[in-house]
Amino acid sequence: MLDVLRSEIDECDAIIIEALLRRLMTASRIAAYKKEQNLALYQPEREAAILNRIEKSLENTPYAKHIQELYRCIFRLSRCIQMKHVFPHNIVLVGFMGSGKTTVGQYLADMSGYAYYDIDTIIEEEAGYSISEMFSRHGEAFFRSVERKTIERVSNNDQAVISCGGGCILDQRNVVCLKQKGKVVWLMAEPETLYERIKLQGTRPLIINRTFAEIEDMIKKRQPLYSVAADYRISIDRKPVSDIVDAILDLVMR
Numbered sequence: 001m002l003d004v005l006r007s008e009i010d011e012c013d014a015i016i017i018e019a020l021l022r023r024l025m026t027a028s029r030i031a032a033y034k035k036e037q038n039l040a041l042y043q044p045e046r047e048a049a050i051l052n053r054i055e056k057s058l059e060n061t062p063y064a065k066h067i068q069e070l071y072r073c074i075f076r077l078s079r080c081i082q083m084k085h086v087f088p089h090n091i092v093l094v095g096f097m098g099s100g101k102t103t104v105g106q107y108l109a110d111m112s113g114y115a116y117y118d119i120d121t122i123i124e125e126e127a128g129y130s131i132s133e134m135f136s137r138h139g140e141a142f143f144r145s146v147e148r149k150t151i152e153r154v155s156n157n158d159q160a161v162i163s164c165g166g167g168c169i170l171d172q173r174n175v176v177c178l179k180q181k182g183k184v185v186w187l188m189a190e191p192e193t194l195y196e197r198i199k200l201q202g203t204r205p206l207i208i209n210r211t212f213a214e215i216e217d218m219i220k221k222r223q224p225l226y227s228v229a230a231d232y233r234i235s236i237d238r239k240p241v242s243d244i245v246d247a248i249l250d251l252v253m254r
């Protein structure tokens with residue numbers, strides 16, 4: 001009995017995979033066509049119409065909500081694939097420590113096929129030791145100079161998602177560099193969200209032994225710099241990573 005049911009699942013999977021591949025490849029062809037014809041890539045009314053049709057066809061069936069959830073995921077995949085065709089900029093993530101630049105950037109790059117660069121990770125890999133270690137061995141000024149050189153080099157890439165360290169906006173030259181080929185997305189968050197996250201991790205040299213009030217003050221001081229640098233801004237509080245990626249795609253493909 002179990003074998004029979006399992007072979008039915010296998011048959012379903014084969015159909016789903018074939019249909020999904022066909023759908024995603026068609027989405028990719030649509031993007032290429034839109035680019036060629038100079039048409040707007042993001043047409044929300046088309047997405048709404050598809051969702052409407054799906055909702056109707058699922059009326060009075062079990063699992064309607066589950067299938068709709070799956071469709072949200074398929075739309076995200078489609079958009080990521082399309083973005084690669086038509087978005088002529090790098091995506092640069094900035095924001096205070098703990099806002100999720102590293103996590104969101106990795107997810108966005110995985111999904112879109114863009115190359116992924118996390119400035120802090122590159123610095124650590126090239127130095128052979130951690131950023132905390134760099135602060136304690138050589139001081140913050142040394143770190144900032146390594147950070148600037150790394151940003152200068154990485155900014156030259158194309159079709160890249162670049163996650164910066166939270167302090168990159170302290171030096172205007174970094175922002176100028178990143179904007180040459182990139183659009184800057186500011187991941188905004190309430191101080192409480194950031195504090196909870198960075199306190200838990202305990203890996204950031206500028207945060208060790210700081211009170212909530214001190215961190216709040218640091219956030220306030222940096223906010224105008226993020227604001228000036230940002231082409232787009234997204235509030236990330238209480239949003240899962242997939243929703244933040246959705247919001248980024250929504251903004252950049254409008």
Ligand SMILES: Nc1ncnc2c1ncn2[C@@H]1O[C@H](COP(=O)(O)OP(=O)(O)O)[C@@H](O)[C@H]1O
Nearest residue numbers: 096097098099100101102103104197239240241
């Ligand atoms: N949307 C999210 N929801 C819940 N936790 C998150 C989210 N984004 C990031 N995190 C968690 O918050 C912490 C900081 O994330 P990270 O990506 O390192 O931030 P940043 O690079 O901006 O400092 C990590 O533990 C990460 O798993």
Ligand SMILES: O=C(O)C1=C[C@@H](OP(=O)(O)O)[C@@H](O)[C@H](O)C1
Nearest residue numbers: 096097098120165166167204205
């Ligand atoms: O905001 C900052 O000054 C810093 C942020 C860190 O990166 P994350 O924002 O990814 O934590 C890292 O670059 C370094 O500890 C300094």
Ligand SMILES: [Mg+2]
Nearest residue numbers: 101102120164
């Ligand atoms: Mg990071």
